Amino acid sequence: MKQVPASLLTLLAGVMITLISFWVSQHHGLLPEQASAQAPLVDRFFNVMVTIATALFLIVQGAIVWFIIQFRQRAGDETDGVPIEGNFSLEILWTAIPAMIVIGLGIYSVDVYEQMGGLAPTHKHGLIAHQTAALVAAGDTAEPTIEPSPQYGIGAPAAESARAADLVVNVTGLQYAWLFNYPDSNVTTGELHVPLGKAVQLNLSAQDVIHSFWVPQFRLKQDALPGQATVLRFVATKIGTFPVVCAELCGGYHGSMRTQLIVHSPEDYDAWLAENQIAQSSDLQQKIAVTAEQSDAEMLAAYARAIDINAETLTQLHPNSL
Amino acid sequence: MTQVEDFRDVTVTDGSHNSPPKAWKWYDYFTFNIDHKVIGIQYLVTAFVFYLIGGLMAVAIRVELTTPDSDLLDPNLYNAFMTNHGTIMIFLWIVPSAIGGFGNYLIPLMVGARDMAFPRLNAIAFWLNPPAGALLLLSFLFGGSQSGWTAYPPLSLVTANTAQTLWILAIVLVGTSSILGSVNFVITILKLKVPSLRWEQLPLFCWAILATSVLALLSTPVLAAGLVLLLFDINFGTSFFKPEAGGNVVLYQHLFWFYSHPAVYLMILPIFGIMSEVIPVHARKPIFGYKAIAYSSLTICVVGLFVWVHHMFTSGTPPWMRMFFTISTLIVAVPTGVKIFGWVATLWGGKIRFTSAMLFAIGLLSMFVVGGLDGITLGTAPFDLHVHDTYYVVGHFHYVLFGGSVFGIYSGIYHWFPKITGRMTNETLGRIHFALTFVGTHLTFLPMHHLGLQGMPRRVAMYDPQFTTINQLCTVGAFVLAASVIPFTINMIWSWLNGAKAGDNPWNALTLEWTTSSPPLIENWEVLPVVTHGPYDYGMNPQNAGVNNDQTIPVT
Numbered sequence: 001m002k003q004v005p006a007s008l009l010t011l012l013a014g015v016m017i018t019l020i021s022f023w024v025s026q027h028h029g030l031l032p033e034q035a036s037a038q039a040p041l042v043d044r045f046f047n048v049m050v051t052i053a054t055a056l057f058l059i060v061q062g063a064i065v066w067f068i069i070q071f072r073q074r075a076g077d078e079t080d081g082v083p084i085e086g087n088f089s090l091e092i093l094w095t096a097i098p099a100m101i102v103i104g105l106g107i108y109s110v111d112v113y114e115q116m117g118g119l120a121p122t123h124k125h126g127l128i129a130h131q132t133a134a135l136v137a138a139g140d141t142a143e144p145t146i147e148p149s150p151q152y153g154i155g156a157p158a159a160e161s162a163r164a165a166d167l168v169v170n171v172t173g174l175q176y177a178w179l180f181n182y183p184d185s186n187v188t189t190g191e192l193h194v195p196l197g198k199a200v201q202l203n204l205s206a207q208d209v210i211h212s213f214w215v216p217q218f219r220l221k222q223d224a225l226p227g228q229a230t231v232l233r234f235v236a237t238k239i240g241t242f243p244v245v246c247a248e249l250c251g252g253y254h255g256s257m258r259t260q261l262i263v264h265s266p267e268d269y270d271a272w273l274a275e276n277q278i279a280q281s282s283d284l285q286q287k288i289a290v291t292a293e294q295s296d297a298e299m300l301a302a303y304a305r306a307i308d309i310n311a312e313t314l315t316q317l318h319p320n321s322l
Numbered sequence: 323m324t325q326v327e328d329f330r331d332v333t334v335t336d337g338s339h340n341s342p343p344k345a346w347k348w349y350d351y352f353t354f355n356i357d358h359k360v361i362g363i364q365y366l367v368t369a370f371v372f373y374l375i376g377g378l379m380a381v382a383i384r385v386e387l388t389t390p391d392s393d394l395l396d397p398n399l400y401n402a403f404m405t406n407h408g409t410i411m412i413f414l415w416i417v418p419s420a421i422g423g424f425g426n427y428l429i430p431l432m433v434g435a436r437d438m439a440f441p442r443l444n445a446i447a448f449w450l451n452p453p454a455g456a457l458l459l460l461s462f463l464f465g466g467s468q469s470g471w472t473a474y475p476p477l478s479l480v481t482a483n484t485a486q487t488l489w490i491l492a493i494v495l496v497g498t499s500s501i502l503g504s505v506n507f508v509i510t511i512l513k514l515k516v517p518s519l520r521w522e523q524l525p526l527f528c529w530a531i532l533a534t535s536v537l538a539l540l541s542t543p544v545l546a547a548g549l550v551l552l553l554f555d556i557n558f559g560t561s562f563f564k565p566e567a568g569g570n571v572v573l574y575q576h577l578f579w580f581y582s583h584p585a586v587y588l589m590i591l592p593i594f595g596i597m598s599e600v601i602p603v604h605a606r607k608p609i610f611g612y613k614a615i616a617y618s619s620l621t622i623c624v625v626g627l628f629v630w631v632h633h634m635f636t637s638g639t640p641p642w643m644r645m646f647f648t649i650s651t652l653i654v655a656v657p658t659g660v661k662i663f664g665w666v667a668t669l670w671g672g673k674i675r676f677t678s679a680m681l682f683a684i685g686l687l688s689m690f691v692v693g694g695l696d697g698i699t700l701g702t703a704p705f706d707l708h709v710h711d712t713y714y715v716v717g718h719f720h721y722v723l724f725g726g727s728v729f730g731i732y733s734g735i736y737h738w739f740p741k742i743t744g745r746m747t748n749e750t751l752g753r754i755h756f757a758l759t760f761v762g763t764h765l766t767f768l769p770m771h772h773l774g775l776q777g778m779p780r781r782v783a784m785y786d787p788q789f790t791t792i793n794q795l796c797t798v799g800a801f802v803l804a805a806s807v808i809p810f811t812i813n814m815i816w817s818w819l820n821g822a823k824a825g826d827n828p829w830n831a832l833t834l835e836w837t838t839s840s841p842p843l844i845e846n847w848e849v850l851p852v853v854t855h856g857p858y859d860y861g862m863n864p865q866n867a868g869v870n871n872d873q874t875i876p877v878t
Binding site (some may be wrong): 064151209249 | 375396401565637649656663670684687695705711728779859
């Protein structure tokens with residue numbers, strides 16, 4: 001049989017590796033569903049990396065397997081291999097190609113990060129107060145509050161940075177629960193409810209130790225730090241219920257620090273908000289009176305009533321607090 | 323002969339100790355001995371004992387994670403196991419065995435020295451390790467430190483204070499040990515090299531240890547500083563990291579990771595050095611691209627100092643920092659790739675002997691490709707936002723530290739066991755050990771990537787029931803890994819006592835440690851060797867092929 005030329009075999013291998021890599025990147029099925037505006041950006045970026053990684057994986061592992069079979073010691077052969085000490089152009093090639101790949105990935109990741117809003121967590125914070133004022137004019141009785149302006153986290157992408165978030169929620173992490181306070185409507189809950197398609201801004205803080213707010217379906221995570229405000233802005237793109245997970249070790253029951261994020265249609269969200277405003281208006285005064293002077297126990301008592309946790313459960317969750 | 327005897331007389335009168343015995347007795351290995359080879363063995367054996375302890379903790383962790391609920395261990399004890407598993411594996415197994423064990427045993431032998439530059443300092447550095455381990459074990463009487471090996475405040479300030487204090491003291495002790503050891507390595511390599519060994523003939527393991535030592539000297543003091551501040555916050559009422567008193571919790575993370583990212587390179591650079599020694603010998607080929615591999619160690623050492631914030635992309639870090647450290651992190655992939663490609667190319671055209679040492683070296687090569695590629699994905703801030711602090715990270719760093727470092731340590735042990743003990747290991751047991759370790763590693767750590775991507779955070783004792791099946795798969799893998807240690811341990815003990823005699827140079831290797839007897843004499847050589855060829859000149863001289871490495875031409 002006539003020998004197939006090496007160049008043709010190489011070309012064939014290259015085409016195969018390319019095809020397999022692209023197929024794998026589109027069909028790996030490793031990621032959960034996408035539910036935020038940022039999720040498709042992250043996934044597309046991940047899939048590009050999967051394509052490159054699969055190709056490199058196949059090339060290197062293929063070479064290893066091929067070489068260890070082809071160049072195994074044959075029975076009785078005690079001689080040495082060919083004395084090749086290096087090949088300058090080959091070494092330049094395999095330094096330059098990875099260098100170009102990582103520089104390309106670096107530039108791409110800056111671009112993706114910008115589109116996700118990562119480059120502008122502090123954009124136009126004055127507008128939050130402006131938006132609050134607009135709500136007041138619309139008949140809301142909430143007092144406009146000046147939010148601390150967090151410098152860290154994920155803000156709005158450049159295209160939207162002039163626009164204030166449609167909804168601001170203050171998120172507090174504590175051992176082992178999340179508290180969500182809607183400053184514009186004085187509602188406090190243990191689950192996060194947001195409307196579909198609206199820009200939501202979370203102002204994150206932590207009561208005791210570091211926690212980390214993560215919604216896997218949103219592909220977003222930001223630590224809630226004691227003593228340092230952080231921000232996370234997103235647009236939910238799918239109606240449904242998603243897990244909110246604490247991703248930073250926060251003590252023995254870290255693994256149980258989970259709650260839910262519920263994305264409603266705007267109408268359902270308004271109905272939910274109205275219902276909760278009425279339900280919680282009775283202890284309105286107490287929540288406004290929250291100050292830094294209070295102990296955990298005092299601070300939590302009001303929240304405990306608000307989110308319908310009895311003192312016993314709370315003690316289990318947070319043994320030092322009551 | 324007369325020449326040889328003259329030389330020995332000189333060393334005895336010049337030596338700072340009184341006429342050393344010809345060979346060490348078994349009890350000498352339990353004493354404050356200043357022979358670098360004794361110290362090397364002390365490091366390796368002590369580290370292996372801690373590896374078993376840390377491994378048992380890992381098994382307990384995996385058994386707990388068989389079910390979604392926290393039903394085997396108290397969650398606080400779970401966290402103590404999780405914390406001390408990480409701490410022991412890093413600070414009392416990989417670092418002391420790779421740097422302390424192989425470094426001490428091999429560096430003087432490879433550069434043609436009779437001992438390390440500062441033998442007493444060397445012994446002190448080793449003897450800081452057992453008390454550090456004892457402190458960690460003691461901390462379990464006080465609940466064990468529970469804040470992860472990262473010990474982030476405020477959690478580390480409010481959880482198990484006594485145990486956390488003991489933990490800090492333990493880490494400061496091993497950190498001090500690491501600094502003392504590093505000074506010793508740098509001076510030994512720079513000053514005690516035999517004159518006939520040219521720089522471009524220095525074995526790549528020595529370049530790797532040189533880069534490692536420089537990195538340890540630059541970064542370890544920063545960790546010590548951070549931990550001492552933490553110690554003061556816990557015990558003496560300071561508030562460096564107490565937010566309610568004006569402290570800054572993110573400052574600690576910077577201090578911690580400024581050391582602890584380079585610590586990853588402390589754990590892998592010596593292993594890269596072992597790879598560069600093992601692969602040419604068993605493939606019977608010169609190393610491909612000696613200079614590229616040597617320089618890439620130094621490049622990793624330098625660039626590795628500027629990537630630490632990639633552990634903090636979701637913390638209190640500004641956007642420019644997240645972007646800068648994304649790019650610097652990606653750049654580290656280039657010199658690492660150069661090494662991988664160099665080793666793969668070394669295989670090409672070789673006559674590969676599938677010894678146990680070579681099996682683990684090839685296994686490492688294959689594992690490290692996985693760990694390196696998923697590491698690149700983690701280094702990019704946009705994707706890291708999703709997978710930071712998840713099982714994806716756990717999968718990644720176990721591929722690097724188990725599939726990388728531990729495979730490398732195994733490979734090194736099989737390769738140098740004949741030199742250290744004078745006896746060969748059992749190849750059948752070695753192959754069983756390799757097969758179990760290879761399968762167990764993939765089974766335990768590959769599925770973890772999927773867990774993390776799907777939404778399982780790390781360091782949890784209880785998890786969402788949807789992840790049960792994959793977690794059980796990981797637990798099965800952990801049992802395979804636990805079982806893999808059994809043939810290894812039997813092999814080591816049995817071979818040390820009854821293995822076939824190895825001779826001076828069973829692998830026909832060309833580096834200097836193979837020119838002396840096995841085990842080597844107390845001061846390494848009767849007559850210092852003269853280097854007549856490069857460390858990897860396999861196949862260079864056709865009539866020398868397969869002939870023993872003969873470099874002991876007496877000094878005239």
